[in-house]
Amino acid sequence: MALAPSSIEWALAVVFLPLAGALLCFLAPRRAAALGLTIAALTAASTLGLTLEVVVAGTQRTVLGGWGAPLGIVWLADGLSVTLMAMTAAVGVAVSVYAAAYFRDEHTERAFFWPLWLLLWTALNALFLSADLFNLYVTLELMGFAAASLTALGGSAAAVSGAIRYLLVSVLGSLFYLLGVALIYHACGTVDIALVAACIGDAPRPAVQAAVGVMFAGLMLKTALFPFHFWLPPAHGSAPAPVSAVLSALVVKASFYLLLRLWIDVLGGGGRWLAELLGLLGAAAVIWGSVLALRQERLKLLIAYSTVAQIGYFFMAFPLALAGDSAAWTGALYLALAHGLAKAAMFLTAGNLMRFGGHDRIAELDRAVHRLPLTLTAFTLAGVSIMGLPPSGGFIGKWLMLEAAFRQERFGLAVVMLLGGALAAAYVFKVVGHAFTPAVRSRRERKIPAAMEWSALLLAVVAILLGLTLPMIWPLLQIGGPAAALSAAGAATGAVA
Amino acid sequence: MTQPVFWALVGMALVVIGLYGLIVHAHLLRKILALNVISSGVFLVFIALARRAPRDGAAISPGPDPVPQAMVLTGIVVAVAATGLAVALIVRLRAMTGRTTLGDEADN
Amino acid sequence: MTPPGYRQGDGRNAGGQAETAAGARARGQIPSWARASIALLLLALFGGLALAVLSLSSPAPGLSEAVAARIGESGVSHPVTAVLLNFRAYDTLLELVVLVVAMIGAWSVGTARGCGGDTPGPLLRHLPRLLAPLMVLAAGYLLWAGAHSPGGAFQAGSLLGGVGILLCLSGRPLPDGLLGWPLRLAAMLGVIVFAALGAGVAALPGGSPLGWPPDAAKALILSIELAAMLSIGFILAALFAGGRP
Structure with missing residues (x-):
C-alpha cells in the first residue's frame, strides 16, 4: 500500500473493514465489544478518507475485477453516496459506543450483536457504493437479513414476531426489485446503472414501465412508505434500543437512497404520474404517521410512528422536483440526514429511559428530567430537529422543501408539511411534558452508564449543528449529480448539476 | 409464441400465484412457501428470457446468455438463506408462544 | 402481508388442534369477497407483467458475446x-x-x-x-x-x-x-x-x-x-x- 491511500483503497476499506470486523467478532465473541469498537472507529476513519477524496477529486470509480461496466461490477462514490456513508459512520460510531455499554452484561446478545451490526454496516456501505442493479439486489438482501436478525435480538415474542414480519416484507420487496432487474437486463442487456440509463429511452416501453413499477413497489415496501408501513412500528418498537436506532436511522434510508438513484440516474427525473402518486402517499404518511405517533402510549412506538411520518416528507420531494427544482432534492436529503441523526438519538434516549425505569410507558416517565437530565436534553434537541425548528438540520431540509412548494404554488403540499411539523411538536412535547410530571407509581431505577447518555446527546447535537453546515454539504451533494451519471462514459468528473 | 416467452409468462404467473398465497394465508410456513414460489417465478423469468434469439448480425450464438444464469444461481442461494433464517425464527416464535401466525403481540 | 391489527384470539395454546383452529379463524378474517378482489387485482398485475414479457420478444440484447x-x-x-x-x-x-x-x-x-x-x-x-x-x-x-x-x-x-x-x-x-x-x-x-x-x-x-x-x-x-x-x-x-x- 502506498503512503497515502488512494480512493480504491478507501473504498475497499469501507466495505471490507466492517466485514473483517464482523468475522473477527464472531470468531472471538469474548472480545467482541473491544474488537467492534476498534473496527467502528477504523471504518468511520476510512469513510472520512473516501469523503475527502470525493470532495477534492470528484466522483470516484472503482472497477472491480478490472473488467469494466457491462461485464463486471463498478463502484461509484459520488456526493450523494459519500454523504449517506458519512451519516452511517456518524450514527455507527455513536451506536457502537452506546451498544458497548448497553450489552455489557448480556453475554448472548453481545456475542451476536457485534457480528450482525458490523455486517449490516458492510451491507449499507456496499449498497451506497454499488453502481450495478443486480449487485444492489444482493446488498439489499444482505441488509435485510442482518436487520431482521438484529430485530430478533430483543428476545421477546413481540421482537421475534416483528423480526419475522420484517424479514417477509424485506424478502418480498427484494424479489420485486429483482423482477424489475430481470426485465431491465433483458431489455438493455446490462445492469450497470449508467449503461441502463443510456439505453432505457430506446427499450420497449411496456417492459420498462413494468420494471419501474415493480422495482418502485418493492422499494416502497422496504422504505415503509404509507400504506406499506405496517411492518415498521412492530419491528422498530420491539428491537433493542441500539438496533432500533440503526433500523430507523439507516436501514430505511438505504432503500430510499436506491429509489432516488433509480429516479435520478436511471429514469432521469421520471414520470409525472408516478411522482404525483409518491407525493400523495408521502403526504398521507406525514399525517397518518404523526397522528398515530401522538396516540401511542409507549415511547418506542411513538418514535417508530414518527419515523413513518418523516419518511413521508422524503417522498413529497418527488412532485416538487418535477419542475427541475433541485432544491427539493437537497431539502429531502437534508431531512433524511437530519432524521437519521435525530432519530438515532431519540431511540438511544428511549433505551436509557427504558433501562432506567424498566418500562417505556410515556405516562409514567415520572420526573425523568430531574434524574436523567442529559438523556432528556438529548431527546429534546432531537425533537427540535424532528419538528423542524431552527437552527437544526431538520429545519433546513423542511425550509428548502417549503420554499420549493411555495415557488411552484403547491400549497397543498406546503400545508401538509406545516401540519406535520405542528403534530411533531405535539408528540415531542407530550413526552417532555410527562418527563416533568411525577407519576402515580414510583418505579425501580437502574444506573445508566455515562456512555449511553453522552452518545445520544452527541448525536442530537450533531443533528442540530447540521443546520449550520449547509454551505459545506450543499456542494458535496452536487458532486457527480444526474448530469454526470447520464453520460455513459461517466469518467471521474466533478460535474455540478 | 416462442418457447422463451412461454416460460417467462409461466414465471410471471408463478409470481402472481405466490403473491396471492402470501396475502391470504396466515400460517407462516405457507407464507415462506409462497415467497419461494414467487422467487422461483422471478428466476424462471430471468432464465427463460436469456434463451431468446440473439441480436441480428451477432457472431455465431455461443449458447444461452450465461450472465442471467449466474445471477439466478446467486439468487437461489439467497433464497435458501432467507428460508433457513425465516424457519429458525418461526420455530422460535412457536416455542415461545405456541403460535405459527403473526398477530398483535401483547406488550411484553 | 397480514393487515395490521387483526386479532388472533388466545394464542397461548400449543396443541396442533388449537393451531388449526386459530389458523381457520385467521383465514376467516379474509372474507371471500376480499379474496376475490385480491385475485382480480393480481390478475390485472399479471396482465401488465405479461405485456412486459411480450414486448421483449424482439431479438435479445445480452452479454454472451462479451x-x-x-x-x-x-x-x-x-x-x-x-x-x-x-x-x-x-x-x-x-x-x-x-x-x-x-x-x-x-x-x-x-x-x-x-x-x-x-x-x-x-x-x-x-x-x-x-x-x-x-x-x-x-x-x-x-x-x-x-x-x-x-x-x-x-x-x-x-x-x-x-x-x-x-x-x-x-x-x-x-x-x-x-x-x-x-x-x-x-x-x-x-x-x-x-x-x-x-x-x-x-x-x-x-x-x-x-x-x-x-x-x-x-x-x-x-x-x-x-x-x-x-x-x-x-x-x-x-x-x-x-x-x-
Whole structure:
C-alpha cells in the first residue's frame, strides 16, 4: 500500500473493514465489544478518507475485477453516496459506543450483536457504493437479513414476531426489485446503472414501465412508505434500543437512497404520474404517521410512528422536483440526514429511559428530567430537529422543501408539511411534558452508564449543528449529480448539476 | 409464441400465484412457501428470457446468455438463506408462544 | 402481508388442534369477497407483467458475446463459472456473506434442537456410513468439473450440506473439540479466503480488487471454490439444524 491511500483503497476499506470486523467478532465473541469498537472507529476513519477524496477529486470509480461496466461490477462514490456513508459512520460510531455499554452484561446478545451490526454496516456501505442493479439486489438482501436478525435480538415474542414480519416484507420487496432487474437486463442487456440509463429511452416501453413499477413497489415496501408501513412500528418498537436506532436511522434510508438513484440516474427525473402518486402517499404518511405517533402510549412506538411520518416528507420531494427544482432534492436529503441523526438519538434516549425505569410507558416517565437530565436534553434537541425548528438540520431540509412548494404554488403540499411539523411538536412535547410530571407509581431505577447518555446527546447535537453546515454539504451533494451519471462514459468528473 | 416467452409468462404467473398465497394465508410456513414460489417465478423469468434469439448480425450464438444464469444461481442461494433464517425464527416464535401466525403481540 | 391489527384470539395454546383452529379463524378474517378482489387485482398485475414479457420478444440484447470474448482471460472455460467467480466475483463474495448472516441470525435466535427424530431407525443408522463417503467424492468431482462444465462450488456445497444433514439425522453428535471456534471458522472460511485474496490482488502492481491475474486465475478460483464449498456445505447443514450448537 502506498503512503497515502488512494480512493480504491478507501473504498475497499469501507466495505471490507466492517466485514473483517464482523468475522473477527464472531470468531472471538469474548472480545467482541473491544474488537467492534476498534473496527467502528477504523471504518468511520476510512469513510472520512473516501469523503475527502470525493470532495477534492470528484466522483470516484472503482472497477472491480478490472473488467469494466457491462461485464463486471463498478463502484461509484459520488456526493450523494459519500454523504449517506458519512451519516452511517456518524450514527455507527455513536451506536457502537452506546451498544458497548448497553450489552455489557448480556453475554448472548453481545456475542451476536457485534457480528450482525458490523455486517449490516458492510451491507449499507456496499449498497451506497454499488453502481450495478443486480449487485444492489444482493446488498439489499444482505441488509435485510442482518436487520431482521438484529430485530430478533430483543428476545421477546413481540421482537421475534416483528423480526419475522420484517424479514417477509424485506424478502418480498427484494424479489420485486429483482423482477424489475430481470426485465431491465433483458431489455438493455446490462445492469450497470449508467449503461441502463443510456439505453432505457430506446427499450420497449411496456417492459420498462413494468420494471419501474415493480422495482418502485418493492422499494416502497422496504422504505415503509404509507400504506406499506405496517411492518415498521412492530419491528422498530420491539428491537433493542441500539438496533432500533440503526433500523430507523439507516436501514430505511438505504432503500430510499436506491429509489432516488433509480429516479435520478436511471429514469432521469421520471414520470409525472408516478411522482404525483409518491407525493400523495408521502403526504398521507406525514399525517397518518404523526397522528398515530401522538396516540401511542409507549415511547418506542411513538418514535417508530414518527419515523413513518418523516419518511413521508422524503417522498413529497418527488412532485416538487418535477419542475427541475433541485432544491427539493437537497431539502429531502437534508431531512433524511437530519432524521437519521435525530432519530438515532431519540431511540438511544428511549433505551436509557427504558433501562432506567424498566418500562417505556410515556405516562409514567415520572420526573425523568430531574434524574436523567442529559438523556432528556438529548431527546429534546432531537425533537427540535424532528419538528423542524431552527437552527437544526431538520429545519433546513423542511425550509428548502417549503420554499420549493411555495415557488411552484403547491400549497397543498406546503400545508401538509406545516401540519406535520405542528403534530411533531405535539408528540415531542407530550413526552417532555410527562418527563416533568411525577407519576402515580414510583418505579425501580437502574444506573445508566455515562456512555449511553453522552452518545445520544452527541448525536442530537450533531443533528442540530447540521443546520449550520449547509454551505459545506450543499456542494458535496452536487458532486457527480444526474448530469454526470447520464453520460455513459461517466469518467471521474466533478460535474455540478 | 416462442418457447422463451412461454416460460417467462409461466414465471410471471408463478409470481402472481405466490403473491396471492402470501396475502391470504396466515400460517407462516405457507407464507415462506409462497415467497419461494414467487422467487422461483422471478428466476424462471430471468432464465427463460436469456434463451431468446440473439441480436441480428451477432457472431455465431455461443449458447444461452450465461450472465442471467449466474445471477439466478446467486439468487437461489439467497433464497435458501432467507428460508433457513425465516424457519429458525418461526420455530422460535412457536416455542415461545405456541403460535405459527403473526398477530398483535401483547406488550411484553 | 397480514393487515395490521387483526386479532388472533388466545394464542397461548400449543396443541396442533388449537393451531388449526386459530389458523381457520385467521383465514376467516379474509372474507371471500376480499379474496376475490385480491385475485382480480393480481390478475390485472399479471396482465401488465405479461405485456412486459411480450414486448421483449424482439431479438435479445445480452452479454454472451462479451463473455465469450474474454473467457480466455478468466482462468476457467465454463461461462457460468467465469461469470460467478471472475467477471462478477463480487456478487458471489456478497452471496457467501449472505449465507453467513443467515447462519449467525439463526444461531442468535436459539440453540439447535437436533435434527428431529428420537432414535434413528436402522436405515438412518447404517446408510450414512455408505452414502457419506460417496457424496463427499461426488462433491469433489462437481467442484472440479465446474471449471469446464456445469458444476461448481454451490452444487458441491449443497451435496456436502446433504452429508451434514444425513449425519445429523443419524444422531451422530459433533465431537466436543469442534464446538467452539473451529465450527465458526468452517462457516466463514469461504468468505475469509475470498475476501483476503480479493483484497490482496488489489495490492499487486496495476491490480484491482477481485481482479485475478490471468495466469494465476485458475488456481485462485479453485482455492476460493474449495473454501466456499466447505463453508456452504457447513452453513446449509447448520441452517437445517436451526440454531447454535
